Amino acid sequence: MKKKQIAIELKHITKRYxxxxxxxxxxxxxxxxxxxxxxxxxxxxxxxxxxxxxxxxIGPNGAGKTTLxxxxxxxxxxxxGLVSVHGRVVSLIDLEAGFNPELTGEENIYLNxxxxxxxxxxxxxxxxxxxxxxxxxxxxxxxxxxxxxxxKLRLGFSVAVHxxxxxxxxxxxxxxxxEEFRKKSxxxxxxxxxxxxxxxxxxxxxxxxxxxxxxLLNLQEGSIxxxxxxxxxxxxx
Amino acid sequence: MFSEKHHFWLEFVWAxxxxxxxxxxxxxxxxxxxxxxxxxxxxxxxGFVFQFFLPVQVDNYFLFLxxxxxxxxxxxxxxxxxxPAIVYERSLIKKARFPxxxxxxxxxxxxxxxxxxxxxxxxxxxxxxxxxSLLQLALLPVAILWITLLASGLSLLATALNARFRDVNxxxxxxxxxxxxxxPIVYTLDLIPHNLHALFYLNPMTAVIEAFRFAxxxxxxxxxxxxFVSIVVSLVLCVFGWLVFQRESQYFDDWV
Numbered sequence: 438m439k440k441k442q443i444a445i446e447l448k449h450i451t452k453r454y455x456x457x458x459x460x461x462x463x464x465x466x467x468x469x470x471x472x473x474x475x476x477x478x479x480x481x482x483x484x485x486x487x488x489x490x491x492x493x494x495i496g497p498n499g500a501g502k503t504t505l506x507x508x509x510x511x512x513x514x515x516x517x518g519l520v521s522v523h524g525r526v527v528s529l530i531d532l533e534a535g536f537n538p539e540l541t542g543e544e545n546i547y548l549n550x551x552x553x554x555x556x557x558x559x560x561x562x563x564x565x566x567x568x569x570x571x572x573x574x575x576x577x578x579x580x581x582x583x584x585x586x587x588x589k590l591r592l593g594f595s596v597a598v599h600x601x602x603x604x605x606x607x608x609x610x611x612x613x614x615x616e617e618f619r620k621k622s623x624x625x626x627x628x629x630x631x632x633x634x635x636x637x638x639x640x641x642x643x644x645x646x647x648x649x650x651x652x653l654l655n656l657q658e659g660s661i662x663x664x665x666x667x668x669x670x671x672x673x674x
Numbered sequence: 675m676f677s678e679k680h681h682f683w684l685e686f687v688w689a690x691x692x693x694x695x696x697x698x699x700x701x702x703x704x705x706x707x708x709x710x711x712x713x714x715x716x717x718x719x720x721g722f723v724f725q726f727f728l729p730v731q732v733d734n735y736f737l738f739l740x741x742x743x744x745x746x747x748x749x750x751x752x753x754x755x756x757x758p759a760i761v762y763e764r765s766l767i768k769k770a771r772f773p774x775x776x777x778x779x780x781x782x783x784x785x786x787x788x789x790x791x792x793x794x795x796x797x798x799x800x801x802x803x804x805x806x807s808l809l810q811l812a813l814l815p816v817a818i819l820w821i822t823l824l825a826s827g828l829s830l831l832a833t834a835l836n837a838r839f840r841d842v843n844x845x846x847x848x849x850x851x852x853x854x855x856x857x858p859i860v861y862t863l864d865l866i867p868h869n870l871h872a873l874f875y876l877n878p879m880t881a882v883i884e885a886f887r888f889a890x891x892x893x894x895x896x897x898x899x900x901x902f903v904s905i906v907v908s909l910v911l912c913v914f915g916w917l918v919f920q921r922e923s924q925y926f927d928d929w930v
Contacts, residue, residue: 455928512767513926535765553769
């Protein structure tokens with residue numbers, strides 16, 4: 438067997454958030470210095486994920502699933518600990534984010550692509566595929582505020598999947614428009630599983646994880662309860 | 675030396691800047707005309723009013739005013755727009771990892787573009803009504819670079835702090851109009867008692883405006899040695915702003 442390559446390595450990750458009950462104003466900050474209320478979202482997490490593994494993350498609300506994904510995606514920085522991520526991470530969580538309503542579909546594809554880390558040349562290369570997959574037709578040169586909700590989601594999804602991610606981050610709450618596109622996007626994601634991409638997915642849908650993932654990470658109150666290989670793993674048809 | 679990372683950074687900031695320029699006037703009928711209409715309107719109103727009660731000794735008060743208003747409008751627009759920018763762009767921040775400073779620098783650079791366009795138009799006017807000295811004009815790029823660095827540094831500082839303390843935006847909104855009067859834009863520094871000059875040069879915009887007026891109109895610099903103060907203040911603000919932004923930008927997601 439080939440030596441396993443590390444995709445994501447977390448060492449003693451702790452993430453603390455300052456709780457804001459009301460908006461934190463400057464004067465309040467000065468008065469209550471030193472006794473800020475804190476919330477520990479992740480507590481001393483160490484974790485290694487190898488290339489090609491697909492990890493399902495479960496745990497009740499507030500267990501730290503989103504925080505963990507955000508740290509891996511580089512959106513936020515842990516309070517303590519070391520993160521090393523090898524390869525391009527693309528998150529499919531907030532598909533509509535990063536679009537500018539005034540710009541056209543085409544301009545937004547370039548903007549969105551750059552935001553998720555693509556080079557201009559790369560975007561040019563897959564531009565036609567992105568448009569075709571999103572199925573927005575003649576709207577491509579119309580400003581984004583004329584798009585329907587579904588069209589925006591489709592465009593966001595299409596840019597993300599064409600970014601050739603090494604590591605893919607998914608969330609169960611992901612909505613991708615109408616029934617037809619749901620099928621299409623579901624198929625594309627299954628293809629990523631088949632291609633052996635490193636995938637992280639946060640969900641409560643255990644059945645889906647059992648069928649698709651190689652490992653299961655159980656988070657409880659910011660700590661790892663267990664991190665197991667899924668025995669009955671088989672590839673999806 | 676010039677790695678892949680730097681390439682991406684440049685490409686990214688460039689694309690964001692182009693977006694910023696394109697998006698701003700997209701659905702305005704007068705479009706890019708607004709670049710020049712805005713300072714023109716201000717010049718006409720301020721010029722009309724102030725010429726009656728300010729004993730400013732200049733040949734053409736309107737040109738004097740306009741050459742000071744252009745850099746000021748650049749500076750105040752940039753600072754006012756950048757300060758809340760990180761909070762406004764929260765959806766971008768939450769989407770992916772990318773160089774956060776691009777949000778701010780794209781606003782700065784798009785305003786530099788506007789400044790350049792309006793300066794070019796002013797130069798055309800100057801060629802018709804008076805003489806332009808090429809020697810003095812050589813200082814113009816320096817003045818533009820100076821004001822760009824100053825505006826970037828302050829904007830980075832203000833927006834980074836505003837992510838944590840939303841008061842900063844209110845503070846900037848309150849200070850910018852006052853700053854206008856504290857800077858010799860509608861008046862010249864000669865009208866101020868000499869012993870107060872040092873105080874005025876603590877405001878780096880004083881020297882910046884003088885630099886623009888020297889380059890464009892050949893107006894004398896009131897206290898050249900005090901420029902040193904303005905330069906030091908500008909550099910400190912610039913470095914400090916950059917450092918604070920770099921430290922805070924890692925945690926923007928936690929605050930917006």
